Amino acid sequence: MESNPVFTLEKASKSFGNNFALQGLSLTIHHGERVAIIGPSGAGKTTLFRLLCGVLHPDSGTVNLFNHDTKTLGTSTLRRLRKEVGVLYQSDNLIPQLRVVHNVLMGNLGRWALPKALWSLLWPQELSCAREALRQVELEEKLWAMPTELSGGQQQRVALARLLVQRPKVVLADEPVSQLDVRLGREIIQLLSRMAQEQGNTLLVNLHTLELLEGHFERVIALKEGSVFWEGKPDALDEPLLKALYGKEYTGLYAH
Structure with a gap:
Protein backbone atom coordinates (compact mmCIF):
# COMPACT_ATOMS: atom_id res chain seq x y z
CA MET A 1 0.00 0.00 0.00
CA GLU A 2 1.33 3.45 -0.93
CA SER A 3 2.06 5.73 1.97
CA ASN A 4 0.75 8.86 0.24
CA PRO A 5 -2.58 9.87 1.76
CA VAL A 6 -5.65 10.33 -0.41
CA PHE A 7 -7.49 12.29 2.29
CA THR A 8 -6.15 14.11 5.32
CA LEU A 9 -8.43 15.95 7.73
CA GLU A 10 -6.93 18.15 10.44
CA LYS A 11 -9.34 19.38 13.14
CA ALA A 12 -12.09 19.80 10.54
CA SER A 13 -15.40 21.16 11.82
CA LYS A 14 -18.67 21.82 10.02
CA SER A 15 -21.90 23.21 11.40
CA PHE A 16 -25.32 23.97 9.99
CA GLY A 17 -26.80 26.84 11.95
CA ASN A 18 -26.27 26.05 15.61
CA ASN A 19 -25.84 22.32 14.98
CA PHE A 20 -22.34 20.85 14.68
CA ALA A 21 -22.20 18.02 12.12
CA LEU A 22 -18.45 17.49 12.60
CA GLN A 23 -16.28 18.73 15.46
CA GLY A 24 -12.48 18.84 15.24
CA LEU A 25 -12.26 15.73 13.10
CA SER A 26 -8.76 14.46 12.28
CA LEU A 27 -8.12 11.34 10.19
CA THR A 28 -6.07 10.06 7.27
CA ILE A 29 -7.08 7.69 4.47
CA HIS A 30 -4.25 6.14 2.46
CA HIS A 31 -4.17 4.99 -1.13
CA GLY A 32 -5.65 1.52 -1.61
CA GLU A 33 -7.36 1.30 1.78
CA ARG A 34 -10.84 -0.15 2.13
CA VAL A 35 -12.49 1.67 5.03
CA ALA A 36 -15.98 1.45 6.49
CA ILE A 37 -17.47 4.47 8.26
CA ILE A 38 -20.08 3.57 10.86
CA GLY A 39 -22.05 5.40 13.52
CA PRO A 40 -25.57 6.30 14.62
CA SER A 41 -27.91 8.61 12.72
CA GLY A 42 -26.67 12.19 12.88
CA ALA A 43 -23.07 11.17 13.57
CA GLY A 44 -21.80 13.21 10.60
CA LYS A 45 -21.10 10.41 8.12
CA THR A 46 -22.72 12.04 5.08
CA THR A 47 -21.28 15.46 5.94
CA LEU A 48 -17.85 13.83 6.09
CA PHE A 49 -18.27 12.43 2.57
CA ARG A 50 -19.41 15.81 1.25
CA LEU A 51 -16.27 17.37 2.71
CA LEU A 52 -14.06 14.67 1.22
CA CYS A 53 -15.27 15.25 -2.34
CA GLY A 54 -15.18 19.04 -2.00
CA VAL A 55 -18.93 19.65 -2.19
CA LEU A 56 -18.67 21.29 1.25
CA HIS A 57 -15.78 23.09 2.90
CA PRO A 58 -15.00 22.95 6.62
CA ASP A 59 -15.81 25.99 8.75
CA SER A 60 -12.46 25.47 10.47
CA GLY A 61 -9.57 23.08 10.06
CA THR A 62 -8.47 21.58 6.75
CA VAL A 63 -9.51 18.85 4.33
CA ASN A 64 -6.83 17.73 1.88
CA LEU A 65 -7.67 15.75 -1.26
CA PHE A 66 -4.57 14.30 -2.95
CA ASN A 67 -2.49 16.73 -0.85
CA HIS A 68 -4.53 19.75 -2.00
CA ASP A 69 -6.45 21.86 0.52
CA THR A 70 -9.99 21.85 -0.89
CA LYS A 71 -10.68 25.37 0.44
CA THR A 72 -7.87 26.89 -1.63
CA LEU A 73 -8.56 25.11 -4.92
CA GLY A 74 -9.78 26.96 -7.97
CA THR A 75 -12.87 25.70 -9.77
CA SER A 76 -10.98 24.04 -12.63
CA THR A 77 -8.50 22.28 -10.33
CA LEU A 78 -11.27 21.04 -8.03
CA ARG A 79 -13.22 19.79 -11.05
CA ARG A 80 -10.14 17.93 -12.27
CA LEU A 81 -9.57 16.29 -8.90
CA ARG A 82 -13.23 15.32 -8.59
CA LYS A 83 -12.86 13.26 -11.76
CA GLU A 84 -10.71 10.94 -9.67
CA VAL A 85 -13.43 10.54 -7.02
CA GLY A 86 -16.43 8.36 -7.83
CA VAL A 87 -19.49 8.68 -5.61
CA LEU A 88 -22.23 6.11 -5.09
CA TYR A 89 -25.26 7.43 -3.25
CA GLN A 90 -28.12 5.88 -1.29
CA SER A 91 -30.21 6.12 -4.44
CA ASP A 92 -28.53 5.13 -7.68
CA ASN A 93 -28.92 8.56 -9.36
CA LEU A 94 -29.58 7.06 -12.78
CA ILE A 95 -31.32 9.26 -15.34
CA PRO A 96 -34.63 7.45 -15.89
CA GLN A 97 -35.16 8.94 -19.37
CA LEU A 98 -31.91 7.44 -20.66
CA PRO A 168 -11.76 6.76 -10.30
CA LYS A 169 -8.87 6.52 -7.89
CA VAL A 170 -11.28 6.82 -4.97
CA VAL A 171 -14.82 5.51 -4.46
CA LEU A 172 -17.07 7.08 -1.81
CA ALA A 173 -20.21 5.01 -1.25
CA ASP A 174 -22.71 6.82 0.98
CA GLU A 175 -24.95 4.12 2.50
CA PRO A 176 -25.32 2.51 -0.94
CA VAL A 177 -27.38 -0.43 0.36
CA SER A 178 -29.73 1.34 2.76
CA GLN A 179 -32.70 0.82 0.41
CA LEU A 180 -31.90 -2.82 -0.35
CA ASP A 181 -32.49 -6.01 1.59
CA VAL A 182 -29.53 -7.69 3.27
CA ARG A 183 -28.93 -10.19 0.46
CA LEU A 184 -28.80 -7.51 -2.25
CA GLY A 185 -26.82 -5.25 0.05
CA ARG A 186 -24.23 -7.96 0.51
CA GLU A 187 -23.91 -8.35 -3.27
CA ILE A 188 -23.33 -4.60 -3.74
CA ILE A 189 -20.68 -4.47 -0.99
CA GLN A 190 -18.96 -7.52 -2.49
CA LEU A 191 -18.90 -5.84 -5.91
CA LEU A 192 -17.51 -2.60 -4.45
CA SER A 193 -14.81 -4.47 -2.55
CA ARG A 194 -13.86 -6.57 -5.56
CA MET A 195 -13.71 -3.50 -7.81
CA ALA A 196 -11.46 -1.69 -5.31
CA GLN A 197 -9.08 -4.62 -5.09
CA GLU A 198 -8.92 -5.26 -8.84
CA GLN A 199 -8.43 -1.59 -9.78
CA GLY A 200 -6.31 -0.66 -6.76
CA ASN A 201 -8.85 1.95 -5.69
CA THR A 202 -9.35 3.53 -2.32
CA LEU A 203 -12.80 2.62 -1.00
CA LEU A 204 -14.80 4.36 1.71
CA VAL A 205 -18.29 3.11 2.52
CA ASN A 206 -20.82 4.55 4.95
CA LEU A 207 -22.55 1.53 6.44
CA HIS A 208 -25.52 1.21 8.75
CA THR A 209 -25.94 -2.55 8.37
CA LEU A 210 -23.12 -3.84 10.55
CA GLU A 211 -23.19 -7.44 9.38
CA LEU A 212 -21.93 -6.27 5.97
CA LEU A 213 -18.58 -5.31 7.50
CA GLU A 214 -17.25 -8.84 7.57
CA GLY A 215 -14.54 -9.72 5.09
CA HIS A 216 -14.58 -6.53 2.99
CA PHE A 217 -12.81 -3.80 4.97
CA GLU A 218 -9.36 -3.37 6.48
CA ARG A 219 -10.34 -0.56 8.84
CA VAL A 220 -13.45 0.76 10.53
CA ILE A 221 -13.87 4.37 11.65
CA ALA A 222 -16.77 4.95 14.05
CA LEU A 223 -18.22 8.45 14.29
CA LYS A 224 -20.37 9.75 17.10
CA GLU A 225 -21.62 13.31 17.52
CA GLY A 226 -19.30 14.53 14.79
CA SER A 227 -16.07 13.11 16.20
CA VAL A 228 -14.06 9.90 15.89
CA PHE A 229 -15.38 7.59 18.60
CA TRP A 230 -13.21 4.61 17.69
CA GLU A 231 -11.14 3.18 14.85
CA GLY A 232 -9.53 -0.16 14.28
CA LYS A 233 -9.90 -3.49 12.50
CA PRO A 234 -13.41 -4.92 12.01
CA ASP A 235 -12.71 -8.00 14.12
CA ALA A 236 -11.93 -5.75 17.10
CA LEU A 237 -15.53 -4.56 17.29
CA ASP A 238 -17.47 -6.09 20.15
CA GLU A 239 -20.92 -5.74 21.63
CA PRO A 240 -20.03 -3.36 24.52
CA LEU A 241 -18.28 -1.01 22.09
CA LEU A 242 -21.17 -1.06 19.64
CA LYS A 243 -23.73 -0.48 22.38
CA ALA A 244 -21.71 2.51 23.58
CA LEU A 245 -21.54 3.81 20.01
CA TYR A 246 -25.15 3.34 18.96
CA GLY A 247 -27.00 3.53 22.25
CA LYS A 248 -30.69 2.83 21.67
CA GLU A 249 -30.09 2.34 17.93
CA TYR A 250 -28.03 -0.78 18.53
CA THR A 251 -30.08 -3.78 17.52
CA GLY A 252 -27.54 -6.55 18.03
CA LEU A 253 -27.39 -7.34 14.32
CA TYR A 254 -23.61 -7.56 14.36
CA ALA A 255 -22.35 -10.84 15.76
CA HIS A 256 -18.95 -12.54 15.79
Whole structure:
Protein backbone atom coordinates (compact mmCIF):
# COMPACT_ATOMS: atom_id res chain seq x y z
CA MET A 1 0.00 0.00 0.00
CA GLU A 2 1.33 3.45 -0.93
CA SER A 3 2.06 5.73 1.97
CA ASN A 4 0.75 8.86 0.24
CA PRO A 5 -2.58 9.87 1.76
CA VAL A 6 -5.65 10.33 -0.41
CA PHE A 7 -7.49 12.29 2.29
CA THR A 8 -6.15 14.11 5.32
CA LEU A 9 -8.43 15.95 7.73
CA GLU A 10 -6.93 18.15 10.44
CA LYS A 11 -9.34 19.38 13.14
CA ALA A 12 -12.09 19.80 10.54
CA SER A 13 -15.40 21.16 11.82
CA LYS A 14 -18.67 21.82 10.02
CA SER A 15 -21.90 23.21 11.40
CA PHE A 16 -25.32 23.97 9.99
CA GLY A 17 -26.80 26.84 11.95
CA ASN A 18 -26.27 26.05 15.61
CA ASN A 19 -25.84 22.32 14.98
CA PHE A 20 -22.34 20.85 14.68
CA ALA A 21 -22.20 18.02 12.12
CA LEU A 22 -18.45 17.49 12.60
CA GLN A 23 -16.28 18.73 15.46
CA GLY A 24 -12.48 18.84 15.24
CA LEU A 25 -12.26 15.73 13.10
CA SER A 26 -8.76 14.46 12.28
CA LEU A 27 -8.12 11.34 10.19
CA THR A 28 -6.07 10.06 7.27
CA ILE A 29 -7.08 7.69 4.47
CA HIS A 30 -4.25 6.14 2.46
CA HIS A 31 -4.17 4.99 -1.13
CA GLY A 32 -5.65 1.52 -1.61
CA GLU A 33 -7.36 1.30 1.78
CA ARG A 34 -10.84 -0.15 2.13
CA VAL A 35 -12.49 1.67 5.03
CA ALA A 36 -15.98 1.45 6.49
CA ILE A 37 -17.47 4.47 8.26
CA ILE A 38 -20.08 3.57 10.86
CA GLY A 39 -22.05 5.40 13.52
CA PRO A 40 -25.57 6.30 14.62
CA SER A 41 -27.91 8.61 12.72
CA GLY A 42 -26.67 12.19 12.88
CA ALA A 43 -23.07 11.17 13.57
CA GLY A 44 -21.80 13.21 10.60
CA LYS A 45 -21.10 10.41 8.12
CA THR A 46 -22.72 12.04 5.08
CA THR A 47 -21.28 15.46 5.94
CA LEU A 48 -17.85 13.83 6.09
CA PHE A 49 -18.27 12.43 2.57
CA ARG A 50 -19.41 15.81 1.25
CA LEU A 51 -16.27 17.37 2.71
CA LEU A 52 -14.06 14.67 1.22
CA CYS A 53 -15.27 15.25 -2.34
CA GLY A 54 -15.18 19.04 -2.00
CA VAL A 55 -18.93 19.65 -2.19
CA LEU A 56 -18.67 21.29 1.25
CA HIS A 57 -15.78 23.09 2.90
CA PRO A 58 -15.00 22.95 6.62
CA ASP A 59 -15.81 25.99 8.75
CA SER A 60 -12.46 25.47 10.47
CA GLY A 61 -9.57 23.08 10.06
CA THR A 62 -8.47 21.58 6.75
CA VAL A 63 -9.51 18.85 4.33
CA ASN A 64 -6.83 17.73 1.88
CA LEU A 65 -7.67 15.75 -1.26
CA PHE A 66 -4.57 14.30 -2.95
CA ASN A 67 -2.49 16.73 -0.85
CA HIS A 68 -4.53 19.75 -2.00
CA ASP A 69 -6.45 21.86 0.52
CA THR A 70 -9.99 21.85 -0.89
CA LYS A 71 -10.68 25.37 0.44
CA THR A 72 -7.87 26.89 -1.63
CA LEU A 73 -8.56 25.11 -4.92
CA GLY A 74 -9.78 26.96 -7.97
CA THR A 75 -12.87 25.70 -9.77
CA SER A 76 -10.98 24.04 -12.63
CA THR A 77 -8.50 22.28 -10.33
CA LEU A 78 -11.27 21.04 -8.03
CA ARG A 79 -13.22 19.79 -11.05
CA ARG A 80 -10.14 17.93 -12.27
CA LEU A 81 -9.57 16.29 -8.90
CA ARG A 82 -13.23 15.32 -8.59
CA LYS A 83 -12.86 13.26 -11.76
CA GLU A 84 -10.71 10.94 -9.67
CA VAL A 85 -13.43 10.54 -7.02
CA GLY A 86 -16.43 8.36 -7.83
CA VAL A 87 -19.49 8.68 -5.61
CA LEU A 88 -22.23 6.11 -5.09
CA TYR A 89 -25.26 7.43 -3.25
CA GLN A 90 -28.12 5.88 -1.29
CA SER A 91 -30.21 6.12 -4.44
CA ASP A 92 -28.53 5.13 -7.68
CA ASN A 93 -28.92 8.56 -9.36
CA LEU A 94 -29.58 7.06 -12.78
CA ILE A 95 -31.32 9.26 -15.34
CA PRO A 96 -34.63 7.45 -15.89
CA GLN A 97 -35.16 8.94 -19.37
CA LEU A 98 -31.91 7.44 -20.66
CA ARG A 99 -31.20 3.81 -21.42
CA VAL A 100 -28.80 1.79 -19.30
CA VAL A 101 -26.04 2.14 -21.91
CA HIS A 102 -26.19 5.95 -21.72
CA ASN A 103 -26.21 5.94 -17.92
CA VAL A 104 -23.14 3.71 -17.85
CA LEU A 105 -21.26 5.80 -20.42
CA MET A 106 -21.79 8.89 -18.27
CA GLY A 107 -18.75 7.60 -16.40
CA ASN A 108 -16.75 8.98 -19.35
CA LEU A 109 -18.03 12.55 -19.07
CA GLY A 110 -14.93 13.68 -17.17
CA ARG A 111 -12.75 12.63 -20.13
CA TRP A 112 -14.94 13.28 -23.17
CA ALA A 113 -15.14 16.61 -24.96
CA LEU A 114 -18.63 18.10 -25.06
CA PRO A 115 -19.30 17.26 -28.77
CA LYS A 116 -18.48 13.58 -28.17
CA ALA A 117 -20.67 13.49 -25.05
CA LEU A 118 -23.60 15.00 -26.95
CA TRP A 119 -23.10 12.71 -29.95
CA SER A 120 -23.05 9.71 -27.60
CA LEU A 121 -26.62 10.52 -26.54
CA LEU A 122 -27.68 9.85 -30.14
CA TRP A 123 -25.19 7.13 -31.00
CA PRO A 124 -23.50 5.59 -27.94
CA GLN A 125 -19.73 5.92 -28.17
CA GLU A 126 -17.29 3.27 -26.90
CA LEU A 127 -20.12 0.76 -26.74
CA SER A 128 -17.76 -2.11 -25.96
CA CYS A 129 -16.64 -0.25 -22.82
CA ALA A 130 -20.22 -0.07 -21.52
CA ARG A 131 -20.88 -3.68 -22.42
CA GLU A 132 -17.77 -4.89 -20.57
CA ALA A 133 -18.63 -2.86 -17.46
CA LEU A 134 -22.13 -4.33 -17.41
CA ARG A 135 -20.69 -7.81 -17.93
CA GLN A 136 -18.59 -7.36 -14.80
CA VAL A 137 -21.72 -6.63 -12.76
CA GLU A 138 -23.63 -9.43 -14.53
CA LEU A 139 -26.05 -7.15 -16.38
CA GLU A 140 -24.78 -7.28 -19.96
CA GLU A 141 -28.21 -8.29 -21.22
CA LYS A 142 -29.68 -5.02 -19.86
CA LEU A 143 -27.55 -2.80 -22.10
CA TRP A 144 -30.54 -1.27 -23.91
CA ALA A 145 -33.05 -1.46 -21.05
CA MET A 146 -34.61 1.57 -19.37
CA PRO A 147 -33.78 2.07 -15.65
CA THR A 148 -37.47 1.77 -14.77
CA GLU A 149 -37.39 -1.82 -16.06
CA LEU A 150 -34.77 -2.81 -13.47
CA SER A 151 -35.04 -3.82 -9.84
CA GLY A 152 -33.43 -1.70 -7.12
CA GLY A 153 -30.45 -4.02 -6.89
CA GLN A 154 -29.98 -3.98 -10.66
CA GLN A 155 -30.10 -0.19 -10.72
CA GLN A 156 -27.35 -0.03 -8.11
CA ARG A 157 -25.28 -2.43 -10.20
CA VAL A 158 -25.73 -0.12 -13.21
CA ALA A 159 -24.37 2.70 -11.02
CA LEU A 160 -21.41 0.44 -10.21
CA ALA A 161 -20.85 -0.17 -13.92
CA ARG A 162 -20.75 3.60 -14.39
CA LEU A 163 -17.99 3.74 -11.76
CA LEU A 164 -16.10 0.97 -13.60
CA VAL A 165 -16.18 3.12 -16.73
CA GLN A 166 -15.09 6.21 -14.80
CA ARG A 167 -12.17 4.34 -13.21
CA PRO A 168 -11.76 6.76 -10.30
CA LYS A 169 -8.87 6.52 -7.89
CA VAL A 170 -11.28 6.82 -4.97
CA VAL A 171 -14.82 5.51 -4.46
CA LEU A 172 -17.07 7.08 -1.81
CA ALA A 173 -20.21 5.01 -1.25
CA ASP A 174 -22.71 6.82 0.98
CA GLU A 175 -24.95 4.12 2.50
CA PRO A 176 -25.32 2.51 -0.94
CA VAL A 177 -27.38 -0.43 0.36
CA SER A 178 -29.73 1.34 2.76
CA GLN A 179 -32.70 0.82 0.41
CA LEU A 180 -31.90 -2.82 -0.35
CA ASP A 181 -32.49 -6.01 1.59
CA VAL A 182 -29.53 -7.69 3.27
CA ARG A 183 -28.93 -10.19 0.46
CA LEU A 184 -28.80 -7.51 -2.25
CA GLY A 185 -26.82 -5.25 0.05
CA ARG A 186 -24.23 -7.96 0.51
CA GLU A 187 -23.91 -8.35 -3.27
CA ILE A 188 -23.33 -4.60 -3.74
CA ILE A 189 -20.68 -4.47 -0.99
CA GLN A 190 -18.96 -7.52 -2.49
CA LEU A 191 -18.90 -5.84 -5.91
CA LEU A 192 -17.51 -2.60 -4.45
CA SER A 193 -14.81 -4.47 -2.55
CA ARG A 194 -13.86 -6.57 -5.56
CA MET A 195 -13.71 -3.50 -7.81
CA ALA A 196 -11.46 -1.69 -5.31
CA GLN A 197 -9.08 -4.62 -5.09
CA GLU A 198 -8.92 -5.26 -8.84
CA GLN A 199 -8.43 -1.59 -9.78
CA GLY A 200 -6.31 -0.66 -6.76
CA ASN A 201 -8.85 1.95 -5.69
CA THR A 202 -9.35 3.53 -2.32
CA LEU A 203 -12.80 2.62 -1.00
CA LEU A 204 -14.80 4.36 1.71
CA VAL A 205 -18.29 3.11 2.52
CA ASN A 206 -20.82 4.55 4.95
CA LEU A 207 -22.55 1.53 6.44
CA HIS A 208 -25.52 1.21 8.75
CA THR A 209 -25.94 -2.55 8.37
CA LEU A 210 -23.12 -3.84 10.55
CA GLU A 211 -23.19 -7.44 9.38
CA LEU A 212 -21.93 -6.27 5.97
CA LEU A 213 -18.58 -5.31 7.50
CA GLU A 214 -17.25 -8.84 7.57
CA GLY A 215 -14.54 -9.72 5.09
CA HIS A 216 -14.58 -6.53 2.99
CA PHE A 217 -12.81 -3.80 4.97
CA GLU A 218 -9.36 -3.37 6.48
CA ARG A 219 -10.34 -0.56 8.84
CA VAL A 220 -13.45 0.76 10.53
CA ILE A 221 -13.87 4.37 11.65
CA ALA A 222 -16.77 4.95 14.05
CA LEU A 223 -18.22 8.45 14.29
CA LYS A 224 -20.37 9.75 17.10
CA GLU A 225 -21.62 13.31 17.52
CA GLY A 226 -19.30 14.53 14.79
CA SER A 227 -16.07 13.11 16.20
CA VAL A 228 -14.06 9.90 15.89
CA PHE A 229 -15.38 7.59 18.60
CA TRP A 230 -13.21 4.61 17.69
CA GLU A 231 -11.14 3.18 14.85
CA GLY A 232 -9.53 -0.16 14.28
CA LYS A 233 -9.90 -3.49 12.50
CA PRO A 234 -13.41 -4.92 12.01
CA ASP A 235 -12.71 -8.00 14.12
CA ALA A 236 -11.93 -5.75 17.10
CA LEU A 237 -15.53 -4.56 17.29
CA ASP A 238 -17.47 -6.09 20.15
CA GLU A 239 -20.92 -5.74 21.63
CA PRO A 240 -20.03 -3.36 24.52
CA LEU A 241 -18.28 -1.01 22.09
CA LEU A 242 -21.17 -1.06 19.64
CA LYS A 243 -23.73 -0.48 22.38
CA ALA A 244 -21.71 2.51 23.58
CA LEU A 245 -21.54 3.81 20.01
CA TYR A 246 -25.15 3.34 18.96
CA GLY A 247 -27.00 3.53 22.25
CA LYS A 248 -30.69 2.83 21.67
CA GLU A 249 -30.09 2.34 17.93
CA TYR A 250 -28.03 -0.78 18.53
CA THR A 251 -30.08 -3.78 17.52
CA GLY A 252 -27.54 -6.55 18.03
CA LEU A 253 -27.39 -7.34 14.32
CA TYR A 254 -23.61 -7.56 14.36
CA ALA A 255 -22.35 -10.84 15.76
CA HIS A 256 -18.95 -12.54 15.79
